[in-house]
Every structure is written in C-alpha cells, then in structure tokens.
Amino acid sequence: MPRYWLRCIGCGAEYPGSARVYSCPACGDLLDIVYDMDREVSEIPWLRNFESRPLGVWRYRELLPVEDYRHVVSMNEGGTRLIRCRNLERELGIKEIYVKYEGDNPTGSFKDRGMTVGVTKAVEAGAEMTICASTGNTSSSLAAYSARAGLGCAVLVPLKRIALGKLSQALIHGAKVLAVRGNFDDCLRIVRELSRDPRFYFLNSINPFRLEGQKTAAYEIYEQLGGVVPDYLMIPIGNAGNIVAYWKGFSDLKSLDLADGLPRLMGVQAEGACPIYRAFVEGANEIRPLNNVETIATAIRIGNPVNWKRALRAVRETGGLVEAVSDEEILAAQRILASREGIFAEPAGASPIALLIRAARKGLIEHDSRVVCIVTGHGLKDPDIVLKSSRNLIEVDAEIGSILRALEIPMQGRLF
Ligand code: F0G
Numbered sequence: 001m002p003r004y005w006l007r008c009i010g011c012g013a014e015y016p017g018s019a020r021v022y023s024c025p026a027c028g029d030l031l032d033i034v035y036d037m038d039r040e041v042s043e044i045p046w047l048r049n050f051e052s053r054p055l056g057v058w059r060y061r062e063l064l065p066v067e068d069y070r071h072v073v074s075m076n077e078g079g080t081r082l083i084r085c086r087n088l089e090r091e092l093g094i095k096e097i098y099v100k101y102e103g104d105n106p107t108g109s110f111k112d113r114g115m116t117v118g119v120t121k122a123v124e125a126g127a128e129m130t131i132c133a134s135t136g137n138t139s140s141s142l143a144a145y146s147a148r149a150g151l152g153c154a155v156l157v158p159l160k161r162i163a164l165g166k167l168s169q170a171l172i173h174g175a176k177v178l179a180v181r182g183n184f185d186d187c188l189r190i191v192r193e194l195s196r197d198p199r200f201y202f203l204n205s206i207n208p209f210r211l212e213g214q215k216t217a218a219y220e221i222y223e224q225l226g227g228v229v230p231d232y233l234m235i236p237i238g239n240a241g242n243i244v245a246y247w248k249g250f251s252d253l254k255s256l257d258l259a260d261g262l263p264r265l266m267g268v269q270a271e272g273a274c275p276i277y278r279a280f281v282e283g284a285n286e287i288r289p290l291n292n293v294e295t296i297a298t299a300i301r302i303g304n305p306v307n308w309k310r311a312l313r314a315v316r317e318t319g320g321l322v323e324a325v326s327d328e329e330i331l332a333a334q335r336i337l338a339s340r341e342g343i344f345a346e347p348a349g350a351s352p353i354a355l356l357i358r359a360a361r362k363g364l365i366e367h368d369s370r371v372v373c374i375v376t377g378h379g380l381k382d383p384d385i386v387l388k389s390s391r392n393l394i395e396v397d398a399e400i401g402s403i404l405r406a407l408e409i410p411m412q413g414r415l416f
Contacts, residue, residue, distance in 0.1 A: 001036055002017060002036070003017075003035065003036060003065075004017045004033055004034065004035045004036070004065045005017050005033070005034060006019060006021070006032070006033060006034075006208065007031065007032050007033075007034050008024035008026065008027060008029050008030075008031055008032075009029055009030050009031070009032050009309070009310060010024060010027050010028075010029030010030075011024060011026055011029065013025075013026045013027070015031070017033070017065055018067075018124075020125050020198075022195055022202050022206050022207050022208075023206060030206060030208070030306070030307065030309075031208045032208055032248075033065050033208050033209070033211075033212050035063060037255060037256070044060075044063070054076075054079060055078065055079035055220055055223065055224075056076055056077060056078035056079035056216075056220075057077050057078035057079075057113050057116055057117070057213050058074060058116075059078075059079075059216075059219075060216050060219050063212075063219075063252065064212055064213065064216075065117070065121075065209060065212055066117065066121070066124070067124055071120070071123070072116060072117075072120045073116060073119045073120045073123060073145055073148055073149045074116045074120075075106040075112070075116070075144075075145075075148065077105050077106055077112040077113050077115075077116050077213075078105070078112075078113050078216055078220060079104075079220070080100060080101050080102050080103075080104035080105060080217070080220070081100075081101045081104055082098050082099070082101075082220070082221060082225070082372070083098060083099045083101055083341070083343060084096070084097070085097045085098065085099055085337075085340075085341045085343075087340040087341055088337075088341060088353075088356075092357065092360035092361075093367055094356075094360055094365065094367060094369055095367060095368045095369060096369070096370040096371065097356070097371050097373070098225075098230070098370075098371070098372045098373070099337070099341070099343055099353075099372075099373050099375050100217060100220075100221055100372055100373070100374050100375065101343060101375050102217070102349070102374065102376050102377065103344070103345065103346075103349065103375060103377055103378030103379070106144065107140045107141045107144045107169060108137075108165070108169075108377060108378035108380065108381055109137040109140070109141065109349075109376060109377040109378065109381070110137075110214060110242060110374070110376050110377070111137045111138050111140070111141035111142075112141050112144075113213040113214045113216055113217060114141075114205070114209075114211065114212075114213040114214045114241075114245075115141045115144075115145040115203070115210065115213070116145065116213055117209050117210060117212050117213035118142075118145075118203045118207055118209045118210040118213065119142070119145040119146060119148075119149050119151070119203070120149075121201075121207075122149070122151060122201040122203070123151070127151060127200075127201035128151060128152060129151060129153065129154065129199060129200055129201065130142055130146045130151050130154070130200070130201045130202075130203050131153070131154045131155070131156075131191055131194060131195070131200040131201070131202055131203065132156070132191060132202070132203045132204050133155075133157075133184060133187030133188040133190070133191040133204055134155055134156070134162075134166075134184070134187070134204075135157070135158070135161070135162065135184050135238065135298055135299045135300070135301060135302065136157065136162040136163050136166030136167070136299055136381070137166055137299060137376075137377055137381070138155075138203070138204065138205075139155035139157055139162075139166065139169075139170040139175065139177070140165075140166045140170055140173075140381075142155060142175070142203050143155060143169065143170040143173035143174065143175035144169065144173045147173045147174050147175075151201075152176075153173075153174070153175040153176065154175065154178065155170050155175050155176070155177055155178065156178045156187040156190060156191055157170070157177065157178070157179055157180065157184075157187065158179070158182060158183050158184050158186070158301075159179040159180060159181050159182075160179070161183065161184075161298055161301065162179075162298060163298055163299075163346065163381050163382035163384070163385070164382065164383065164384055165378075165380055165381040165382060165383065166381050166382075183293065183301070183303070184301060184302050185289070185302065185303050185304045188204060188239075188304075188306070191204060192204075192206070204239070204306070205239055205241030205242075205306065206306050206307075210241065211241055211242075211244060211245040211248065214241065214242055214245035214246075215245040215246065215249035215252070216249065217245070217246065217249065217374070218245075218246045218248075218249025218250045218252075218253065219249055219252070219253065221372055222250075222253055222258065222259065225370070225372075227258070228259070228370075229250055229253065229259045229261070229262065229263050230263045230370045230371060230372040231264065231365075231369045231370050231371065232263055232264050232320075232359075232365055232369055232370075232371045232372070233246060233250075233263040233264070233266060233320075233371075233372050233373075233374065234266045234268065234352035234353075234355050234356050234359075234371065234373040234374065235266065235267055235268070235373075235376075236267075236268050236269070236297075236300055236348050236349070236351045236352060236374070236376055237267040237269050237276055237300065237305070237311060237322065238269075238273075238299060238300035238301075238302045238348065239302055239305045239306055239307060240267075240276060240306070240307035240308050240310070240311035241306075241307045242374070242376065243265055243267050243307075243311050243314055243315070244307050244310040244311055244314055246265065246314075247262070247265060247310070247314035247318070250263060262318045263318065263320075263372070264318050264319050264320040264321075265314050265315050265318045265320035266315075266321055266322075266323070266352075266355060266359065267280075267311065267315055267320065267321070267323070268322070268323050268324070268325055268352055268354065268355040269300065269322065269323075269324050269325075269351075270295035270296075270297045270300055270301070270324065270325065270326075270327065270330065270348075270351065271295070271325060271326045271327070272293055272294040272295040272301075272327070273290065273293035273294065273295050273300060273301050273302055273303060274322075274324040275287040275288060275289055275290050275303060275304070275308070276305060276308050276312065276322055277322045277323065277324040279308070279312060280312060280321065280322040281322075285312075287304075287305070287308045287312075289303050289304035290303035290304070291303060295327055295330075295347075296327045296330065296331065296347055296385060297327070297330055297346075297347035297351060298347075298348075298382070299346065299347070299348035299349075299376070299377060300348045300351070321364075323355050323358065323359075325351060325354040325355060325358065327347075329354040329357070329358065330347050330348075330350055330351050330354050331347065331350075331385075331389050332354070332357075333350045333351065333353035333354035333356075333357060334346075334347055334350035334353075334385075334386075335389075335390075336353065336357070337350055337353050337375075338379065343375065344378065344379030344380065345375045345376075345377065345378070345379050346376075346378060346379055346381040346382045346385075347385055348376060348377060349375040349376045349377040349379070352373040352375065353373055353375075356371060394406045
C-alpha cells in the first residue's frame with residue numbers, strides 16, 4: 001500500500017500521489033492528500049521523542065507527501081514564534097491570547113510552509129518552470145523557492161495592487177513578473193488555463209501539496225502550547241487555502257488521539273472582499289463570486305476564492321464563524337498590535353486581531369478562553385500603508401533645543 005495518495009473532495013475518486021493533476025480529472029473538484037494513518041502513527045518519532053528534531057515543517061516529514069526527504073527544497077521554514085500577548089489579554093479581558101507569527105518564515109509569510117513542499121513536488125515531477133497567480137506573498141515565496149531549486153518561475157500579479165515589499169522580492173529572486181491589467185481572480189483564471197500545458201508546474205493553493213506544508217502550523221501550535229489545542233483560532237481568509245490547511249492539521253491531531261477536539265475556526269475577511277462571509281451569514285451552501293472587490297489588505301483582495309467549499313465546512317463543523325471587518329478596523333488592529341505588543345503585521349495579517357477585538361467586545365468569546373491569532377505576513381511587506389496611515393514624521397534641526405522642543409520636554413531639569 002502506498003504511503004499517501006490523492007482523493008477528490010467531490011466525487012471521491014482516487015489517484016496515485018505521483019499523478020501530476022491539480023484538480024480531479026473526473027469531476028473537476030479539488031483534491032486532498034490522504035495518508036495511511038495506521039502506518040504513519042507507528043512511525044512518527046515526534047510522538048515518541050519531542051526533542052529529536054527542530055520545530056519546523058520537516059519535523060513532521062512522515063505526514064508530508066514527498067518521495068525522498070533528503071531532496072527537499074527547504075530554507076528551514078516553519079518553527080515560527082508563538083508569542084503571548086499579555087497587554088491585549090488585559091485590555092480585552094481574555095485569559096490567554098497568542099500570536100502565531102508567520103512573518104518569521106524565510107520570505108516573511110506563511111506561504112513558505114506550502115512552497116517547500118510544492119516546489120519539492122515540482123522537482124520530483126521533472127518540471128522546468130513554475131507558475132502562479134498572486135496577490136503578492138505567493139509570488140515572493142514561489143520566486144524564492146524556484147530560484148533555490150534552479151527552476152524558471154513566472155508570476156501573474158494584479159497591476160498596481162501588490163504591496164511594494166512583495167513585488168521587490170519576486171523581482172530580486174529572478175521571477176518573470178507579469179503585472180496583469182485585471183484583478184487577482186483574472187490572474188488565477190489565466191494561470192488555471194495555462195496549467196493544462198505540461199511545460200508549467202502550477203503552484204496556487206489548488207495544488208493540494210501546498211496545503212500539506214501549511215497544515216504543519218497546527219502541529220506546531222499544539223506543541224508550543226504544551227500538547228493542547230486552543231479554544232479559538234482567528235485566521236484571515238483570502239483564497240481560503242490556509243484555513244483549510246489548519247483544519248486538516250488539527251483534525252490529524254484528533255485522529256492521532258493527541259487532542260480531544262478541534263479549535264473553533266474563526267475566519268475573517270475584509271468587508272470589501274467577503275464572499276465567504278456572505279455565504280456564511282446567509283446559511284448558503286455555495287458562494288456568489290464578487291466582481292468588484294476592494295480593501296487596503298491587498299493580500300486578501302479576492303472575490304472568487306477557490307477553497308470556499310472546504311472553508312465553509314471547516315468553520316461550520318468546528319462551531320466557528322466568518323466575520324467581515326472594515327479597513328479602518330484592520331488598520332486600527334495593525335497599530336494596536338504594533339504599539340501594544342511590538343508585533344508588526346501586514347494588514348491582512350492584522351485582520352485576525354481586528355476580529356479578536358470585535359469578538360471580545362461583543363462577548364462572542366468567553367473570558368477564560370485560549371485564543372491563537374494567525375499573523376500571516378510581516379509588516380515590512382507593505383511599508384506604504386503605514387506611511388499613509390500613521391502620524392507624520394517630526395522634522396527637526398540638528399541641535400538639542402530643537403529636539404527637546406519637538407519632544408515637548410523643557411530645557412531645564414533632568415529627564416532621568
Ligand atoms: N494573509 C496573507 C498575508 C496572505 O498573503 C494571504 C493570501 C492570506 C492571508 C489568505 O490566505 O488565500 O490561503 O486564504 N495570499 C495569496 C497570495 C492569495 O497570492 O499571496 P488564503
């Protein structure tokens with residue numbers, strides 16, 4: 001029996017793990033990776049010996065779908081900090097609040113967890129060129145991992161709608177960066193069509209291998225909390241791959257008998273780009289894609305998310321919810337996280353904090369809860385947004401008097 005294989009989430013058709021398919025050839029739905037869990041459980045050293053491998057994606061290699069671990073394309077991704085936020089706990093009246101800081105990853109976002117697996121699969125498949133559509137972070141990550149693997153890389157991004165830091169990363173890593181006159185959904189439609197051409201290896205989150213890498217963040221949280229799962233997980237939703245990856249990771253812990261239950265998955269979208277939120281509040285079983293989406297959180301500016309079906313299922317089955325927050329709430333949350341806790345998130349990465357603040361104020365979460373917020377990307381990815389929304393610089397002359405005046409501190413007397 002093979003160690004892992006592909007299974008369609010719609011019709012249940014199965015394919016070998018080596019098949020180069022991105023969606024089900026029979027019905028077109030998305031594919032999931034399944035493992036022979038009975039065999040894996042007995043082989044997982046991290047269950048028996050927690051200290052033997054560093055925290056990170058490849059610590060969990062028995063539950064990752066690669067042929068030969070020795071040939072992975074890796075930059076030691078994962079192993080990101082879980083940071084306790086005591087100031088927020090005090091201000092919001094919640095017992096335990098943590099940030100899982102995915103900005104710690106090699107290219108500054110959670111995408112690297114998926115790309116180490118996805119680009120390894122591209123190499124295994126004998127690909128020469130990778131391709132993706134992106135709101136920014138996927139392109140940075142794919143460009144870097146493709147460079148490391150010696151593969152060509154093409155990324156399609158929406159013209160003028162991608163943050164400066166992300167664009168500069170894709171360029172310096174040598175990707176062909178194509179700025180499309182359209183939005184992310186246009187880019188993804190084109191790339192999906194191109195993926196039928198075997199000259200391209202397709203690495204959007206439709207590719208099931210990427211989500212396998214991303215699920216390891218759930219395993220890490222469990223270990224970092226000392227062997228428990230949180231009560232609530234706050235997470236941004238764009239194309240909806242990451243929330244599905246966490247769902248899978250926490251479900252694995254349950255089926256391995258390591259945890260009793262799953263955290264409630266609390267998804268957050270931006271008000272101007274919230275098709276999954278709408279389906280959730282309407283109790284609908286399908287989303288209605290949105291054509292005109294707008295938000296300062298460009299990473300999640302998506303109107304037709306591909307992973308909506310499993311995302312809705314994840315939220316409903318865990319007793320969670322999906323909320324939509326305004327751009328003002330996102331910017332406020334970004335500032336609060338930076339100024340109270342010293343943690344700098346890009347706007348999409350700060351959106352779970354906006355959700356947390358709203359949920360705490362509305363009494364949606366109990367005071368004695370343990371909450372983990374997934375800060376998905378580093379604040380330096382999008383410096384423009386801070387300069388636009390923050391207080392002005394104070395320009396001073398190069399002499400002490402001018403500086404003290406600017407600080408509103410009298411010349412006389414001692415400061416310390
Ligand atoms: N947060 C950040 C910082 C992101 O870059 C993204 C997605 C998300 C959250 C949402 O994750 O799509 O799995 O629901 N960025 C993609 C990109 C779309 O192209 O970089 P998701």
